[in-house]
Amino acid sequence: MSEASTLAWRPAHQRPPLLVRARERVGRSRTAIAVSLVVLAVLLPAAVLVPWLDPTAATHADITAVYSPPSAEHVLGTDGAGRDLLVRTLAALRTSFLVGLVAAAVATLIGVTVGALAAATVSWGRGAVDQLLMRLVDAVNAVPHLVLGVVIVAMLGPSVSSVITSIALTHWTTPARLVRAEMLSVQGRDFVDVAIVGGASRWRVTMRHVLPQVASRALLAAVLMVPHAIWHESALSFLGLGMPPHLPSLGAMIQDAQVAVFAGHWWPAFWPGLALVVVTLAVSGAAALLRPRERAL
Amino acid sequence: MRSIPRLVGARLALLLPLLALVTLVVFALAANSPFDPLLARLGSRAFSMSGSELEALRMAQGEPSVLAQWATWWSDALRGDLGVSLSLRQEVTQVIAERLPWTLLLMAVALVLAVGSGLVLGTLAAVRSGGWLDRVVTGTAYVVQASPVFWVALLGMWLFAIVLGWVPAGGLTDPGSDVVTLGALVRHLALPAVVLGLSQAPWFVLVVRDTVREELGAPYVLGAWGRGVSTPRVVVRHALRSGLLPMVTVLGVRVPELVTGAVLVETIFSWPGIASATVTAATSVDFGLLAALTVVTTVVVVLGNLAADVAYRLLDPRVGAAHE
């Protein structure tokens, strides 16, 4: 081997061994986040605007075009009553998204309150209140959330508010645990004691130091909860226990589509579900922006 | 290892208070319900009573408080009387006895499918990190994770039952037959179990992939490899073996999701389990059945969690040692 050739740069591996390849860092995809934001930016305005611009489009039934497959006239096809699926899906998406948003907000509010209460009372009389609240969290978590959700809606009667209540009462435990843990960890830190010794009231310390940290975590939890809330509402509507019939819902559309599927038509079921998938992925992907530099999952 | 009986004992001891709390929540909700609790308590006896008899009973008994109702229900339940299901026209205990095994069967098969695919696909994706296989597996996992199980179920039904006709579209037995044969059972179970398993698989795939990738960077993997152990063996017998533990933890967390999925899958495929009965009970506000099914599903979840924790202790020699 000549001097020149050994001093030339050459690849270290003919084919990198499996273990070397497996140990490489796989970078997080920036494009995934960008795509999510673009999708949301397109979908949400469309969902909001289309039904607003033409309120009757979602319910306009063309009996001559029942179950027509995707075509130039009806881009996504029509359902069993001849209604255009594109418009209906967007209208249903709007409903589902709004309900999901409100429900996630309510659930987070409940969760933050409970969690903060638990953390604040942890030093009162051996933390009885805290223990009780945590047992309540365990109890709610032990019941499969759709079972509990179904029970709640059954008890309260089908309506928009009962759906929101159902979602809120089954999903508040995650922010509650989160907020409690966050507050306890901040409370336990030295700088809190130092501040109090220095004269600041406990209340003040909490507001200025604990709250900002907790708030950002709670916000992230709330955003991540939106897809779950939408899913929960759709599941309830699918089972016939959700939104009242006059309000379009993705779950209800899929329920209606069961008949279509038996008849061999796939599209009335496909598009509403696809909308759910896309919204879920888009919101989760966009939420990565809010996430501090941690690993996904 | 000696700690396992203690763990089981502790969990079971907590079960009863947990159920008490859960049912209290349910009764409290019922109190806010616009539906008549008296009718719910009387069950099928209400049908045989006239309107005036009901009124008299209502006046005589007054409106018992939530706690009183709850206590009554529990005292009856502990004696084996769970009441009557108005919607299904059976004793609740009979409903559970007939339907629970089918739900458990569906959940068990689905879980095996989910865990199995998680182990295989997760390991393959971890080993070929960054390659096309990894990207396909991970991408598919995220999409499936975001897909509602009832949507996947319907599409699966469309493709495999309606279009291809490979499997029946629902039910437990072939039409016209009352007897459950093994062949028929397998054919009817196939689609629901695959759909339910598919809905839970992404979590297992992703967690196995993550942990195997992490374990592959550990010094002992390098050590084994450096001793001449073949790469497949290192991946399976060292990295994966260490990575089984986090997966078992995920398994525990997934049991309630499995039940939730069962509610939807059983409904779509007319599978006669307790999960679909829950929906029937909710739609007809069959209070007795609802309360009992909430308890049953909660018990399933707690036992599932317990099983996962026991498995964790069995698999990890270090955890057992910590208690010795």
Place this chain on the structure above:
Amino acid sequence: MTRRPVLEVRDLGARLPRRDGGHHLVLHGVSFSVAPGEVLAVVGESGAGKTMTLTALLGLLPARAEVRGEAVLHPPGSGSEPVSLLGLSERDRRRLRGRGIAHLPQGAATALTPVRTVGSQLRETARALGHGRASAERVVRAALARFGAEEELLGRYPHQLSGGQLQRFANAAALMGDPCLVLADEPTAGLDEDRAATTAAELRRQADEGRAVLVVTHDLRLAEDLADRVAVLYAGHTVETGPSARVLGHPRHPYTAALLAALPRHGLRPLAGEPPQAVGHVHGGCPFADRCPLFVDRCRAELPALRPAPGSDGDHRTACHRAEALAAGPATSRPTGIPATVVAPPAGGGTC
């Protein structure tokens, strides 16, 4: 008479691709050799490239890394072909692992998987080396005896063993295949005196049994006590090599002298400045130029080549333009402003 070295490394370089398209140079030119029956210590500060050299020799560089230079393994015994360790195919490398080359990773006790018994792992190693079921048992027993590992502990898990016991099992596993070259990465790091001494003694024994032992370490005392020869690395370059008594007794490179001066027993005079963050310093000259007390302009302009040190035979080599000045003694070597203590070789021997 010098026997033919088992491992010969010449001008080994390695670079990793950077995301912006450029390269991150981790090894510039590392050269040393290890003969059978000999212990070579590769020393230097962290970041000097010691571990990276091992990584390159083991074929574990990142997937898109590039190398240059040579690293050749000459298995002793007639009829064995020399093997180039750079760019080796996976199949050939697999044959070497455990059999030709043994790797004792840093923290050797963690080289065994926690969730399996040590016995199952030892048996697995024996099978991987090509033994059938029956002979595997014998091989494992023999290895246990050689390393003083207790047979009755085979059914235990790693966390159930003491540090010393685990070390013995780890050694038994890694060296079961009777390799000709042993690569030890920081074998005494984090160990207490007794364990460190036992480890060093074990490595010495491996060498005495005819193997070539390469020890990567930042511990100069270990190098002094254990090694026959020393190679000093700085910023991905070899700056001095030779018999350990010579290099560490009469260093002919200012960096080696500075390393020794920083030892507690020589007065604990640490070297000012920091090693360069990235190999591939701005100017094309000696990497140590910016911290060197003997620095002259030529040092910045021209990279010194590894050449025989003044006043020695070819075995003691140094890459320094000012080696003569260093050898001549403190009086003639000191530029203004630099304290004599940094420049003078430590006490314990006159000029060679």
